[in-house]
Amino acid sequence: MKKYIIISFIISLLICSIKADLYAKSMLSQTDPENNPQLTMAGVSYDNQMRVAKFWARSQMENYKSPEELKAQDAREIRKGQVYSKLMQGNPKIKAVALTFDDGPHPAYTPKILAILKKYNIKATFFVIGKMVEQYPDLIKAEDTAGNLIGNHTYHHVNLNHVPLDEIALEWQACNDAVKTIIHKDMRYCRPPGGDYDVDVITAAMDSNLKTVLWTDDPGDYASPGDKVIQDRVLQRIGNGGIILLHDGVQQTLDVLPQIITSLQNRGFKFQTVEEMDKNLNGSPKSLKIKKHRKTNK
Numbered sequence: 001m002k003k004y005i006i007i008s009f010i011i012s013l014l015i016c017s018i019k020a021d022l023y024a025k026s027m028l029s030q031t032d033p034e035n036n037p038q039l040t041m042a043g044v045s046y047d048n049q050m051r052v053a054k055f056w057a058r059s060q061m062e063n064y065k066s067p068e069e070l071k072a073q074d075a076r077e078i079r080k081g082q083v084y085s086k087l088m089q090g091n092p093k094i095k096a097v098a099l100t101f102d103d104g105p106h107p108a109y110t111p112k113i114l115a116i117l118k119k120y121n122i123k124a125t126f127f128v129i130g131k132m133v134e135q136y137p138d139l140i141k142a143e144d145t146a147g148n149l150i151g152n153h154t155y156h157h158v159n160l161n162h163v164p165l166d167e168i169a170l171e172w173q174a175c176n177d178a179v180k181t182i183i184h185k186d187m188r189y190c191r192p193p194g195g196d197y198d199v200d201v202i203t204a205a206m207d208s209n210l211k212t213v214l215w216t217d218d219p220g221d222y223a224s225p226g227d228k229v230i231q232d233r234v235l236q237r238i239g240n241g242g243i244i245l246l247h248d249g250v251q252q253t254l255d256v257l258p259q260i261i262t263s264l265q266n267r268g269f270k271f272q273t274v275e276e277m278d279k280n281l282n283g284s285p286k287s288l289k290i291k292k293h294r295k296t297n298k
Protein backbone atom coordinates (compact mmCIF):
# COMPACT_ATOMS: atom_id res chain seq x y z
CA MET A 1 0.00 0.00 0.00
CA LYS A 2 2.81 2.36 1.04
CA LYS A 3 4.59 1.53 -2.23
CA TYR A 4 1.55 2.61 -4.28
CA ILE A 5 1.30 5.89 -2.39
CA ILE A 6 4.97 6.64 -3.09
CA ILE A 7 4.63 5.69 -6.77
CA SER A 8 1.50 7.85 -7.25
CA PHE A 9 3.25 10.74 -5.48
CA ILE A 10 6.22 10.47 -7.87
CA ILE A 11 3.88 10.28 -10.89
CA SER A 12 1.95 13.38 -9.80
CA LEU A 13 5.24 15.26 -9.30
CA LEU A 14 6.32 14.25 -12.81
CA ILE A 15 2.99 15.35 -14.32
CA CYS A 16 3.22 18.67 -12.48
CA SER A 17 6.76 19.21 -13.77
CA ILE A 18 5.78 18.36 -17.38
CA LYS A 19 2.74 20.67 -17.14
CA ALA A 20 4.92 23.52 -15.82
CA ASP A 21 7.44 22.85 -18.59
CA LEU A 22 4.82 22.96 -21.37
CA TYR A 23 3.15 26.01 -19.88
CA ALA A 24 6.50 27.78 -19.52
CA LYS A 25 7.36 27.04 -23.17
CA SER A 26 3.99 28.36 -24.34
CA MET A 27 4.47 31.47 -22.23
CA LEU A 28 7.90 32.06 -23.75
CA SER A 29 6.52 31.64 -27.27
CA GLN A 30 3.80 34.20 -26.49
CA THR A 31 6.22 36.60 -24.75
CA ASP A 32 3.27 38.72 -23.76
CA PRO A 33 4.71 41.53 -21.66
CA GLU A 34 1.27 42.34 -20.22
CA ASN A 35 0.79 38.94 -18.63
CA ASN A 36 4.38 37.96 -18.06
CA PRO A 37 6.29 41.03 -16.99
CA GLN A 38 9.11 38.90 -15.68
CA LEU A 39 9.82 37.62 -19.18
CA THR A 40 10.57 41.02 -20.62
CA MET A 41 14.07 41.25 -19.11
CA ALA A 42 16.46 42.21 -21.88
CA GLY A 43 19.63 40.21 -22.39
CA VAL A 44 18.52 37.22 -20.31
CA SER A 45 19.52 33.83 -21.71
CA TYR A 46 16.86 31.40 -22.93
CA ASP A 47 17.75 28.94 -20.12
CA ASN A 48 17.32 31.60 -17.52
CA GLN A 49 14.08 32.79 -19.08
CA MET A 50 12.87 29.18 -19.07
CA ARG A 51 13.77 28.85 -15.37
CA VAL A 52 11.81 32.04 -14.57
CA ALA A 53 8.90 30.94 -16.77
CA LYS A 54 8.76 27.55 -15.03
CA PHE A 55 8.75 29.19 -11.63
CA TRP A 56 6.02 31.53 -12.84
CA ALA A 57 3.95 28.63 -14.21
CA ARG A 58 4.17 26.70 -10.91
CA SER A 59 3.25 29.77 -8.90
CA GLN A 60 0.07 30.17 -10.96
CA MET A 61 -1.21 26.66 -10.28
CA GLU A 62 -3.92 27.00 -7.66
CA ASN A 63 -4.61 24.08 -5.34
CA TYR A 64 -7.36 24.95 -2.93
CA LYS A 65 -7.00 24.15 0.73
CA SER A 66 -10.06 22.51 2.21
CA PRO A 67 -11.76 24.12 5.24
CA GLU A 68 -10.38 21.21 7.31
CA GLU A 69 -6.82 21.90 6.14
CA LEU A 70 -7.24 25.59 6.93
CA LYS A 71 -8.51 24.74 10.43
CA ALA A 72 -5.58 22.35 11.00
CA GLN A 73 -3.12 25.05 9.92
CA ASP A 74 -4.83 27.51 12.28
CA ALA A 75 -4.55 25.02 15.17
CA ARG A 76 -0.83 24.55 14.44
CA GLU A 77 -0.32 28.33 14.45
CA ILE A 78 -2.11 28.67 17.79
CA ARG A 79 0.10 25.93 19.27
CA LYS A 80 3.18 27.79 18.07
CA GLY A 81 1.86 31.08 19.49
CA GLN A 82 1.47 32.61 16.02
CA VAL A 83 -1.70 34.67 16.05
CA TYR A 84 -2.30 36.51 12.82
CA SER A 85 -4.66 39.18 11.69
CA LYS A 86 -6.95 36.85 9.77
CA LEU A 87 -10.63 36.01 9.46
CA MET A 88 -11.63 32.36 9.20
CA GLN A 89 -15.26 32.57 10.29
CA GLY A 90 -17.77 35.18 11.42
CA ASN A 91 -19.40 35.31 14.85
CA PRO A 92 -20.95 31.85 15.46
CA LYS A 93 -23.70 33.49 17.57
CA ILE A 94 -24.95 35.59 14.65
CA LYS A 95 -27.06 34.02 11.93
CA ALA A 96 -25.20 35.54 9.00
CA VAL A 97 -23.11 34.29 6.11
CA ALA A 98 -20.76 35.93 3.61
CA LEU A 99 -20.72 35.16 -0.11
CA THR A 100 -17.26 35.68 -1.58
CA PHE A 101 -16.43 35.66 -5.30
CA ASP A 102 -12.78 35.16 -6.30
CA ASP A 103 -10.83 35.69 -9.53
CA GLY A 104 -12.82 38.50 -11.19
CA PRO A 105 -13.74 40.87 -12.49
CA HIS A 106 -14.99 38.99 -15.53
CA PRO A 107 -16.81 40.78 -18.37
CA ALA A 108 -19.29 37.96 -19.03
CA TYR A 109 -20.07 37.00 -15.43
CA THR A 110 -19.58 39.92 -13.03
CA PRO A 111 -22.55 41.96 -14.38
CA LYS A 112 -24.79 38.88 -14.00
CA ILE A 113 -23.65 38.22 -10.43
CA LEU A 114 -24.27 41.89 -9.61
CA ALA A 115 -27.78 41.69 -11.11
CA ILE A 116 -28.62 38.68 -8.91
CA LEU A 117 -27.25 40.34 -5.75
CA LYS A 118 -29.30 43.45 -6.56
CA LYS A 119 -32.46 41.43 -7.17
CA TYR A 120 -32.22 39.84 -3.71
CA ASN A 121 -30.98 43.07 -2.12
CA ILE A 122 -27.83 41.57 -0.65
CA LYS A 123 -24.13 42.47 -0.60
CA ALA A 124 -21.13 40.24 -1.20
CA THR A 125 -17.34 40.41 -1.26
CA PHE A 126 -15.29 40.25 -4.47
CA PHE A 127 -11.65 39.19 -4.16
CA VAL A 128 -10.27 40.59 -7.39
CA ILE A 129 -7.11 40.06 -9.45
CA GLY A 130 -5.16 43.27 -10.12
CA LYS A 131 -4.41 42.63 -13.80
CA MET A 132 -8.13 41.92 -14.45
CA VAL A 133 -9.06 45.06 -12.51
CA GLU A 134 -6.98 47.14 -14.92
CA GLN A 135 -8.78 45.61 -17.90
CA TYR A 136 -12.30 46.09 -16.54
CA PRO A 137 -12.35 49.18 -14.31
CA ASP A 138 -16.08 49.76 -14.89
CA LEU A 139 -16.89 46.41 -13.28
CA ILE A 140 -14.94 47.38 -10.14
CA LYS A 141 -16.85 50.66 -10.07
CA ALA A 142 -20.14 48.78 -10.41
CA GLU A 143 -19.25 46.36 -7.59
CA ASP A 144 -18.32 49.24 -5.30
CA THR A 145 -21.26 51.48 -6.19
CA ALA A 146 -23.71 48.67 -5.37
CA GLY A 147 -22.26 48.50 -1.82
CA ASN A 148 -20.23 45.32 -2.20
CA LEU A 149 -16.79 44.97 -0.67
CA ILE A 150 -13.72 44.62 -2.86
CA GLY A 151 -10.83 42.54 -1.55
CA ASN A 152 -7.29 41.91 -2.76
CA HIS A 153 -6.52 38.59 -4.52
CA THR A 154 -2.97 39.60 -5.67
CA TYR A 155 -2.02 41.25 -8.96
CA HIS A 156 -1.02 38.17 -10.99
CA HIS A 157 -3.02 35.50 -9.14
CA VAL A 158 0.01 33.57 -7.95
CA ASN A 159 0.53 31.04 -5.18
CA LEU A 160 2.31 33.34 -2.76
CA ASN A 161 4.06 30.46 -1.00
CA HIS A 162 6.04 29.99 -4.22
CA VAL A 163 6.82 33.64 -4.84
CA PRO A 164 10.13 35.22 -3.76
CA LEU A 165 9.88 37.09 -0.48
CA ASP A 166 10.33 40.58 -1.89
CA GLU A 167 7.61 40.01 -4.49
CA ILE A 168 4.86 39.05 -2.03
CA ALA A 169 4.46 42.63 -0.85
CA LEU A 170 4.51 43.81 -4.49
CA GLU A 171 1.66 41.43 -5.37
CA TRP A 172 -0.53 42.84 -2.58
CA GLN A 173 0.48 46.43 -3.29
CA ALA A 174 0.02 46.31 -7.09
CA CYS A 175 -3.52 44.95 -6.72
CA ASN A 176 -4.31 47.59 -4.12
CA ASP A 177 -3.00 50.33 -6.42
CA ALA A 178 -5.08 49.04 -9.36
CA VAL A 179 -8.28 49.20 -7.30
CA LYS A 180 -7.43 52.48 -5.58
CA THR A 181 -6.96 54.23 -8.94
CA ILE A 182 -10.58 53.36 -9.77
CA ILE A 183 -12.54 53.70 -6.52
CA HIS A 184 -10.12 55.84 -4.47
CA LYS A 185 -10.23 53.50 -1.49
CA ASP A 186 -7.56 51.31 0.08
CA MET A 187 -8.52 47.69 0.40
CA ARG A 188 -8.61 46.28 3.94
CA TYR A 189 -9.07 42.57 3.26
CA CYS A 190 -7.21 40.05 1.13
CA ARG A 191 -7.27 36.40 0.19
CA PRO A 192 -4.16 34.49 -0.92
CA PRO A 193 -4.89 32.38 -4.04
CA GLY A 194 -5.74 28.81 -3.06
CA GLY A 195 -5.72 29.78 0.63
CA ASP A 196 -1.97 29.08 0.52
CA TYR A 197 -0.14 31.21 3.01
CA ASP A 198 2.78 31.14 5.39
CA VAL A 199 4.24 33.55 7.92
CA ASP A 200 5.68 35.79 5.21
CA VAL A 201 2.47 35.97 3.17
CA ILE A 202 0.40 37.06 6.16
CA THR A 203 2.98 39.45 7.60
CA ALA A 204 3.37 41.11 4.17
CA ALA A 205 -0.42 41.49 4.07
CA MET A 206 -0.45 42.94 7.60
CA ASP A 207 2.32 45.38 6.59
CA SER A 208 -0.03 46.58 3.83
CA ASN A 209 -2.91 46.90 6.34
CA LEU A 210 -4.68 43.88 4.87
CA LYS A 211 -6.48 41.29 6.95
CA THR A 212 -6.35 37.80 5.43
CA VAL A 213 -9.75 36.18 4.83
CA LEU A 214 -10.09 32.42 4.35
CA TRP A 215 -13.30 30.38 4.18
CA THR A 216 -15.46 27.85 6.01
CA ASP A 217 -17.28 26.46 2.96
CA ASP A 218 -15.80 25.49 -0.39
CA PRO A 219 -18.30 23.79 -2.73
CA GLY A 220 -15.55 23.38 -5.36
CA ASP A 221 -17.42 25.40 -8.00
CA TYR A 222 -14.18 26.03 -9.97
CA ALA A 223 -14.29 22.35 -11.05
CA SER A 224 -17.90 22.74 -12.33
CA PRO A 225 -19.17 19.64 -10.46
CA GLY A 226 -22.82 20.34 -11.42
CA ASP A 227 -25.46 22.81 -10.21
CA LYS A 228 -27.01 20.42 -7.72
CA VAL A 229 -23.65 19.44 -6.23
CA ILE A 230 -22.65 23.08 -5.66
CA GLN A 231 -26.04 23.86 -4.11
CA ASP A 232 -26.05 20.79 -1.83
CA ARG A 233 -22.47 21.30 -0.68
CA VAL A 234 -23.26 24.87 0.39
CA LEU A 235 -26.68 24.29 1.92
CA GLN A 236 -25.91 21.07 3.80
CA ARG A 237 -22.83 22.36 5.61
CA ILE A 238 -23.45 26.06 6.15
CA GLY A 239 -23.68 27.49 9.65
CA ASN A 240 -23.55 30.83 11.47
CA GLY A 241 -20.60 32.97 10.42
CA GLY A 242 -20.02 30.87 7.30
CA ILE A 243 -17.74 32.30 4.64
CA ILE A 244 -18.56 30.72 1.28
CA LEU A 245 -15.87 30.47 -1.39
CA LEU A 246 -17.30 30.94 -4.90
CA HIS A 247 -15.82 32.10 -8.19
CA ASP A 248 -16.56 34.92 -10.60
CA GLY A 249 -16.37 33.26 -14.03
CA VAL A 250 -18.13 29.92 -13.45
CA GLN A 251 -21.44 29.37 -15.26
CA GLN A 252 -22.74 26.76 -12.78
CA THR A 253 -22.20 29.19 -9.90
CA LEU A 254 -24.27 31.76 -11.72
CA ASP A 255 -27.01 29.20 -12.45
CA VAL A 256 -27.32 28.08 -8.86
CA LEU A 257 -26.78 31.40 -7.07
CA PRO A 258 -30.48 32.43 -6.86
CA GLN A 259 -31.44 29.08 -5.27
CA ILE A 260 -28.59 29.29 -2.75
CA ILE A 261 -29.59 32.83 -1.77
CA THR A 262 -33.32 32.11 -1.43
CA SER A 263 -32.75 28.88 0.54
CA LEU A 264 -30.46 30.65 2.99
CA GLN A 265 -32.84 33.61 3.30
CA ASN A 266 -35.73 31.19 3.99
CA ARG A 267 -33.64 29.62 6.75
CA GLY A 268 -33.19 33.06 8.33
CA PHE A 269 -29.58 33.83 7.33
CA LYS A 270 -28.55 37.42 6.70
CA PHE A 271 -25.87 38.20 4.11
CA GLN A 272 -22.87 40.29 5.11
CA THR A 273 -19.65 41.45 3.52
CA VAL A 274 -16.55 40.08 5.25
CA GLU A 275 -15.98 43.56 6.68
CA GLU A 276 -19.42 43.56 8.37
CA MET A 277 -18.73 40.03 9.59
CA ASP A 278 -15.35 41.07 10.96
CA LYS A 279 -16.91 44.00 12.87
CA ASN A 280 -19.35 41.59 14.53
CA LEU A 281 -16.54 39.54 16.00
CA ASN A 282 -15.80 40.44 19.56
CA GLY A 283 -12.11 40.46 20.30
CA SER A 284 -10.79 39.37 16.93
CA PRO A 285 -7.32 37.78 16.99
CA LYS A 286 -4.60 40.10 18.13
CA SER A 287 -2.13 41.01 15.42
CA LEU A 288 1.38 40.08 16.34
CA LYS A 289 4.46 40.95 14.38
CA ILE A 290 6.26 37.73 13.60
CA LYS A 291 9.81 37.49 12.36
CA LYS A 292 9.85 36.58 8.69
CA HIS A 293 11.15 33.05 8.30
CA ARG A 294 12.37 32.92 4.73
CA LYS A 295 16.06 33.68 5.03
CA THR A 296 16.66 33.88 1.28
CA ASN A 297 14.52 34.26 -1.78
CA LYS A 298 13.51 31.11 -3.60
Ligand SMILES: [Zn+2]
Binds near residue numbers: 157
Ligand atom coordinates in the same frame (compact mmCIF):
# COMPACT_ATOMS: atom_id res chain seq x y z
ZN1 LIG B 1 -8.21 32.56 -7.03
